Amino acid sequence: MLAGLIxxxxxxxxxxxxxxxxxxxxxxxASAGDLFKAVPVPEVHEGDDAKVALAKTRAALAxxxxxxxxxxxxxxxLRGAPD
Numbered sequence: 001m002l003a004g005l006i007x008x009x010x011x012x013x014x015x016x017x018x019x020x021x022x023x024x025x026x027x028x029x030a031s032a033g034d035l036f037k038a039v040p041v042p043e044v045h046e047g048d049d050a051k052v053a054l055a056k057t058r059a060a061l062a063x064x065x066x067x068x069x070x071x072x073x074x075x076x077x078l079r080g081a082p083d
Contacts, residue, residue: 026078035071039064 029036042056 032071032074035067035074037067039067 039060042053042060044053044056
C-alpha cells in the first residue's frame, strides 16, 4: 500500500521546462512601511450621518487600494520587474 502511495504521489510530479526561480533574500514586510498593514474598518455608530459613514468607508477603501498597488510595486521591485 505504501508503495502505491509513493508511485501515485511521484506520478503527479511533472518536470517543467521553466527555469527554477533564482534564490534571493526577501526582506521582511515591515521594511515596506505601512504597505502591508491592515486598513482599519471605519467605526460607524447608530445615528451617524450616512454620508459621513460612506465618506469614511470610501477613504478606507482608497487607502487599502493604494496599499495593495504599492505592495505589488514593492514586490516587483524586489524581483527586478520593469515598471
